Structures are given as structure tokens and as C-alpha cells.
Amino acid sequence: MKKFFPILVSGILLIIFDFSVRLLKIYSFWESGYIGWFLIICFSLVYLFKKVKVKKREKKRTWLETIGIGILSLVVIVQLVLVIVIPRSDAYAAAKAYLSSDQEIINELGGAHSFFVGPLGTINLSSGPDGSTGDAQLIVIAKGDKKYGEFELTLVKTADKEAWEVVEVGRRW
Numbered sequence: 001m002k003k004f005f006p007i008l009v010s011g012i013l014l015i016i017f018d019f020s021v022r023l024l025k026i027y028s029f030w031e032s033g034y035i036g037w038f039l040i041i042c043f044s045l046v047y048l049f050k051k052v053k054v055k056k057r058e059k060k061r062t063w064l065e066t067i068g069i070g071i072l073s074l075v076v077i078v079q080l081v082l083v084i085v086i087p088r089s090d091a092y093a094a095a096k097a098y099l100s101s102d103q104e105i106i107n108e109l110g111g112a113h114s115f116f117v118g119p120l121g122t123i124n125l126s127s128g129p130d131g132s133t134g135d136a137q138l139i140v141i142a143k144g145d146k147k148y149g150e151f152e153l154t155l156v157k158t159a160d161k162e163a164w165e166v167v168e169v170g171r172r173w
Contacts, residue, residue: 004046011039027148034118045072079119086117091136094164095153099142109144116141131159
């Protein structure tokens with residue numbers, strides 16, 4: 001177990017770093033919090049697997065640990081899928097275009113040139129005879145020349161329009 005301890009320490013340090021740079025308004029590596037939480041979840045999985053192994057040797061029940069492994073495994077899989085799928089979506093492209101072209105955001109950030117989407121958010125899309133409709137809620141870190149900003153964007157897609165439209169933008173940091 002000791003060889004996996006650096007994963008836990010790294011996760012905690014990344015989360016502390018994330019909060020520190022945001023509070024001190026240092027514009028560097030705002031993604032560190034997402035990575036830190038992911039490392040802590042991975043450490044928890046390893047810990048639970050090791051605990052199951054020990055308990056089985058001692059012939060003890062392991063159902064709580066097994067449920068924990070199932071839940072954490074589902075969380076990891078969903079996060080990985082979101083990190084892969086969301087950046088390839090039309091909704092994310094529309095969110096990036098909005099953040100790049102909104103004059104208020106350009107003035108505040110010094111333009112938005114780089115983006116990071118965390119493993120949080122949803123995209124719902126359904127197709128029908130009239131076309132496709134959907135809604136999305138994305139959390140995007142926009143990096144500009146002056147500073148960074150983290151935004152929560154709500155987008156909709158209606159059947160009569162080809163593109164996604166940003167309907168609400170909230171500031172997280």
C-alpha cells in the first residue's frame with residue numbers, strides 16, 4: 001500500500017494547488033483540481049482492492065468494499081468517457097466559439113485562446129423526424145492573455161437550427 005501513497009499525496013497537493021492559485025489569482029494550471037480528485041478516486045480504488053484481498057485472506061465479508069469498488073469504477077469510467085466525448089462534441093465547439101467571441105470575456109481575460117473542459121457536465125441530444133434537439137451544461141476553463149476564467153455554460157439545440165446556442169453563462173471563478 002505504501003507504494004500507492006504518493007498517488008494520494010499528489011492528488012491532495014494538486015487540489016491544494018488548485019485552490020491556492022485561484023485564490024491568489026495566479027493563472028497557471030487551473031486543471032490541477034480535476035486531476036487531483038481523479039488521483040484520489042484512483043487511490044481509493046486501489047485501497048479498496050487491497051482491503052478486499054486482505055479481508056478474503058481473513059475470510060471476512062467484503063460486500064461494502066465491493067460496492068465501493070463498483071461505485072468508484074463507475075465514476076472513473078464516466079469521467080473518462082466525458083473527458084473524451086465532450087471535447088469532440090458540437091456543443092463544446094459552440095461553447096468555445098462563444099467564449100472566444102464574447103466581447104466582455106475578451107476584455108476581461110485578454111481573449112480566450114486555450115480551453116479545458118473538466119469531467120463535469122451533461123449533453124443530452126435526441127433526434128426526431130423534425131431534426132435533432134438537445135441541451136448541454138458544460139464547465140469550461142478559458143485561458144486568456146491576462147487571466148483565466150471558469151465558466152458554466154448552458155446550451156440548447158433546437159430542431160429548426162443547425163448549431164448549438166449558448167443561452168446562459170455563469171462564472172464559477
